Amino acid sequence: MRDEMLVLGRRDLEGLAVTPSEVVEVLEDAFRQKAAGLVQNPPKPTVKPRPDAFMNAMPAYLGGSDRAGIKWVSGFEGNREQGLPYIYGAFLLSDAGTGRPLALMDGGWITEMRTAGVSGVVLRHVAPVRRRLAIVGCGAQGRRHLEFILSERPGIEEVRAFDRRPAAVSTLLEGAGGRRSVEARSVREALEGADVVVTAVTVQLPDEDRTADGVDDDAVLLPIDYSDSIGPPVANAATCFAVDDLAQYRSMASEHFDGFREPDAELAQVVAGAVVVPDTGRRLFMNLGIAMDDVALGALVYERARARGAGTTIAFP
Numbered sequence: 001m002r003d004e005m006l007v008l009g010r011r012d013l014e015g016l017a018v019t020p021s022e023v024v025e026v027l028e029d030a031f032r033q034k035a036a037g038l039v040q041n042p043p044k045p046t047v048k049p050r051p052d053a054f055m056n057a058m059p060a061y062l063g064g065s066d067r068a069g070i071k072w073v074s075g076f077e078g079n080r081e082q083g084l085p086y087i088y089g090a091f092l093l094s095d096a097g098t099g100r101p102l103a104l105m106d107g108g109w110i111t112e113m114r115t116a117g118v119s120g121v122v123l124r125h126v127a128p129v130r131r132r133l134a135i136v137g138c139g140a141q142g143r144r145h146l147e148f149i150l151s152e153r154p155g156i157e158e159v160r161a162f163d164r165r166p167a168a169v170s171t172l173l174e175g176a177g178g179r180r181s182v183e184a185r186s187v188r189e190a191l192e193g194a195d196v197v198v199t200a201v202t203v204q205l206p207d208e209d210r211t212a213d214g215v216d217d218d219a220v221l222l223p224i225d226y227s228d229s230i231g232p233p234v235a236n237a238a239t240c241f242a243v244d245d246l247a248q249y250r251s252m253a254s255e256h257f258d259g260f261r262e263p264d265a266e267l268a269q270v271v272a273g274a275v276v277v278p279d280t281g282r283r284l285f286m287n288l289g290i291a292m293d294d295v296a297l298g299a300l301v302y303e304r305a306r307a308r309g310a311g312t313t314i315a316f317p
Helices: 010-015 020-035 077-082 107-123 140-152 166-176 187-191 232-237 246-256 267-271 291-308
Strands: 004-008 053-062 067-076 087-094 101-106 132-136 158-162 180-183 196-199 220-223 240-243 283-286 312-315
Touching: 004 291, 010 101, 010 107, 020 107, 020 140, 020 267, 020 291, 053 291, 067 077, 067 107, 067 291, 087 107, 087 291, 101 107, 101 291, 107 140, 107 220, 107 267, 107 291, 132 140, 132 187, 140 166, 140 196, 158 166, 158 187, 166 180, 232 283, 240 246, 240 267
Parallel strands: 004 101, 132 158, 132 196, 158 180, 196 220, 220 283, 240 283
Antiparallel strands: 004 312, 053 067, 067 087, 087 101
16 A cells, blocks of 8 residues: 555546545534644645636645545646536545555546535535525536535525536536426526525636525525636625635635625634624625645545545556
8 A cells, every 4th residue: 555546547436335424524623623733725826727617626634534635636727628527627536644656536527516515514504404506507516516505405486507618507407306497587586585506617707697686695605716707895785704715715815706895704713603694684605625625635635545445556756
């Protein structure tokens, strides 16, 4: 084992049958570690090899579980025209005691699962029961969020969805499980009456759509696309505006959050009970995507893969 590394592709990872609930639980634990000051998670540096693309390096160490790793992840808008995924990535899990690389994993799958998982964590800490879900952006993240939100809130009665690609909307709504479904013709139609809103677009919406017009007065807003779908007035009027990491938010503020107020809290404070989320008003939780999530999930799937003999072992170094 000292000179071997486990490689886990998407098929290997999907074969481990990790459930949404398991992902949410391991991420909730990571946020508790963060609240206790046990996590090192520096803001992610970014390079932009193309105007419509990014590549991020994302390292973290979880002291409570003694796990360390790094993800190299990219998003290229032009990939869609080539029939390629928008997100590519590779996650490397290392032994925190020696630095030895333990496993290399498909970072795209890790990103999909942990991002939706963090939204699941949010829903465990807000009230009341949600009934009407809106999803704007029906790609991989939209589909994963539908899966995770229905797992956490099975009482959802209606799913409304919008995407500039009608086929993507139809595909997403196939996962609604017989609930009332609406293929919205616009962002506004998708948001109408929703009390949970997920936005997962890759190109910034027009300003007239970056509002919360029409959503329920007590809605929970879950944008995972920074400010592409949510404008400053939405954040500034929220009864609770929280982010997953304040240092990450501040490092990106000049580029992405001009006009936004300082967040009220980090999600870790909410999970630990140090900050109580109001039961009323529009609550905004902005998941910027932090490396801590990747390490927590990566460690979970590594242990399961080893127990089941999944993946491919290669000589390394």
